Amino acid sequence: MRDFIDAFVGAAPQLWDGTVTTLILSLGGAALAFVIACVLGLAAISRFVVVRTIVRVIVEFFRGTSLVVQMFFLFFVFPMWGIEWDPYTTGIVALGLNYGAYGSEVVRGSLNAVPKGQWETTTALSMSWPLKIRRVIWPQAWALMIPGFNNLLIMLIKGSALAGFIFLQDLTFVTEQLRRTLDTFTAFGLGLVIYFLISLICSYILRWMELRAQRRLGLKEARKPRTDKALGGAVA
Amino acid sequence: MSWDWEFALEVLPELLSAFLRVTLVVTVVGSVTAAVLGLVWAIGLRSLPPVPARALTWVLDFIRMTPLPVQLLFLYYAVPALSPLQVGIIIIGIHYSTYMAESYRAGIESIPKGQWEAATALSLPTARTWRAVILPQALRATIPSLGNWAIAMFKDTPFLIFIAAPEMVSIARNIGGNTFRYVEPFTIAGLIFLAASYPTAILMRKLENRLAY
Secondary structure: OOOHHHHHHHHHHOOOOOOOHHHHHHHHHHHHHHHHHHHHHHHHOOHHHHHHHHHHHHHHHHHOHHHHHHHHHHHHHHHHHHOOOOHHHHHHHHHHHHHHHHHHHHHHHHHHHOHHHHHHHHHHOOOOHHHHHHHHHHHHHHHHHHHHHHHHHHHHHHHHHHHHHHHOHHHOOOOHHHHHHHHHHHHHHHHHHHHHHHHHHHHHHHHHHHHHHHHHHOOOOOOOHHHHHHHHHOOO | OOOHHHHHHHHHHHHHHHHHHHHHHHHHHHHHHHHHHHHHHHHHHHHOOHHHHHHHHHHHHHHHOOOOHHOOOOOOHOOOOOHHHHHHHHHHHHHHHHHHHHHHHHHHOOOHHHHHHHHHHHOOOOHHHHHHHHHHHHHHHHHHHHHHHHHHHHHHHHHHHHHOOOOOHHHHHHHHHOOOHHHHHHHHHHHHHHHHHHHHHHHHHHHHHHHHH
């Protein structure tokens, strides 16, 4: 037990650095993904066929070509075209684009799920587009989209484990290094538990935000069960 | 750096063979594993007494909320006797079984209570109730969602690069490293993913509409 504690104390600084790298990538990626998801999601319900088609192509492209390929493309190919980013930017952009595309489907689905009468009412009141989205549609769609974002955030955090391949020393990288000083089970046990805690905390925060959004709509009691359709739809 | 068709055609066979021999094998065997295990978890969650069921929920959450690469590396180092391909199939299968369990659970919960009560009234044994009454109805709603998870799994197979399995994207990266031409291998790998996953996703959407009541 003493040996274990000593080993753990010795490993703590490395684990901390790895955790910080993972958090920077995850939170940066999530912030970018959220912006992209909102923009693409709103554009996906545009009146103009051209806009909708362009969004469709972008979304299907980023959902279809695998995160790993995209990250490698940004990291290995872009510098050859003279676009050189530091590894953090590369990681955040890759995560943001990929999960932003998935997220836009969540946003689109939630906007479409707002009852039609709400849309018609805003038209009847001749509200401008920004006003009706901001004051009427978005607050209702927001409560619907958080569960979808929750799933995607967990996936994004897990996807950040790829960072080692673009020369960042994230938690996965550190875990593999620690295997040499600690034993396999301890090193991976620690790594997995830290990842689990990060995911769990993020997931609780989003659940709290969901409850708050529902309370503001006066829906606190009527919590909808997580339907698998929303889950599966966000992934396909 | 511009696109070189000759080089692209030169690397295409190697990438395709890696795709067929590793990526596709892991996806197919992994999906079947995940579908079977997922069903076991879902039935377990419903049939087990509260305390073990709660424990199972935590285990499934733990697997679902920790990254595939760490799990892959863990099994890879913990059981050196397994080949990278075997590690990949086992871990990807288990990882996605936790997602599929949720799909099954939703399908099983969508069965009206009356069906269970009718089975009890007819004094059907539990196994027969599941096999003949509940599952045939539940699976109908579940299959498209399982397909979507299989597509997600397919796009996660490049994570096998962590344990040096000769998977398509690792091969593409090796080719790039040796020749300093990354454009063609990565573009082809990306397009192969898109070409395989997009039509399947559309198929699943069609299936979903057809199977819906």
